[in-house]
Amino acid sequence: MDKLIIIKVGGNIIDDEQKLSSFLTSFASVEGKKILVHGGGKLATKMAAQLGVEQQMIDGRRITDAETLKIVTMVYAGYINKNIVAQLQARGCNAIGLCGADGNVIQSHKRVHPTIDYGFVGDVDSINTSLLKSLLDQDVNVVMAPITHNKEGLLLNTNADTIAQEIAQAMSGLYSVQLIYSFEKSGVLLNAEDDSTVIPGINPESYKELKEKNVIFAGMIPKLDNAFTALKKGVSKVVIGKAEELQALITGKAGTTIQE
């Protein structure tokens, strides 16, 4: 099977022109088929403030009212997505920017929750792997904005980490998939304050141990749980690490590699 690398890039890179530019140079030079999934929360928050739209957050998740949905659609699927694509084209990396509605790439449903109304937030139902494969097979790399749709005309705001995971799982039948979560830290850390305490590798046994010893930063637990789910669903390898070290993350020379 061909290799496919799916890379989620975090907000701290998107928000910083210099860091984004250098990350995209690095992404463009990654060989083979690849999909980039981006968020961009801070730019949306800034735009909301400029437009006087108040933002509500619950458990680090944005409550997406109608005005906020409009803003994230503009900022994620418009401004950020198209600027990333244009910059990749300038680096000789042919790319196409999509949201989940495009070609019905990611269908979702509006989140149902017993107590919290998250608003226009979508939980993923299905991925159109054949369109993604057709684009990748034409050497067109895909840049995904974290907006999905319910196929009934509604756009929905969807967590970018989840989108990366769902695409990785769905594409595993067609490619040998490596999933990379790049963010501001060097990987999963033993000491959240000390970037030199990266755990190079985690497997189910060591994960159990680390959790029992209570040494993993609470915020990392859902990411790791998702990583193990992805592995169970056919993804070959998940790496968590610093966006600035993308090439080293891919080769396993940096970051935390999660494997079964």
Place this chain on the structure above:
Amino acid sequence: MDKLIIIKVGGNIIDDEQKLSSFLTSFASVEGKKILVHGGGKLATKMAAQLGVEQQMIDGRRITDAETLKIVTMVYAGYINKNIVAQLQARGCNAIGLCGADGNVIQSHKRVHPTIDYGFVGDVDSINTSLLKSLLDQDVNVVMAPITHNKEGLLLNTNADTIAQEIAQAMSGLYSVQLIYSFEKSGVLLNAEDDSTVIPGINPESYKELKEKNVIFAGMIPKLDNAFTALKKGVSKVVIGKAEELQALITGKAGTTIQE
């Protein structure tokens, strides 16, 4: 050759939720391969006002400074484009929304003008017909936002009429192309104030005559000149008419048909 219908829809439809919805129902039911090109000037103007960005116009063309480019990228390629795609998906019409940077579909250069600096405005250089053909051949209809790129990392604002014309011309080698400009009037009118005075057909001879008699509204002259250029470059038929009559425009039962 397969037929391809390229439809430009004007701002008055985009700005009106009800009209847009009914137009999209009509578009979704058009048989065969199709490309929709949209503008959306008024929504961008409204967003600029909300953000306190002053808009400059020269000869009906927006001067696109850096802030305005950001706004049109968000509004055209984000908000409008993705909402159109989601609504088409809801109507069972598989569609993908692109700007010119996506898959390098439309490459342009920043306009050079001896006296006016239009800012970030792009004049079209080339169309990537093979990606468009590959999508259409997978029964994915294309929705184009009027944003292009210079392949050096710059997004550029480009007139939607021009984009429709350039795509129509470029695709003429691969399909029998019909180009439809849909707007608020019923067609080319003998009396600009009277929608019942549609000229059903114009050819080069009658066009010469109409111009000599000075009966065509000045604003229509560039549209008609462009239509004749498109015909010379291989487009089979150009129709100008009311968006609400889309099906009738396609069959030639409404609007003005321009043919050689």
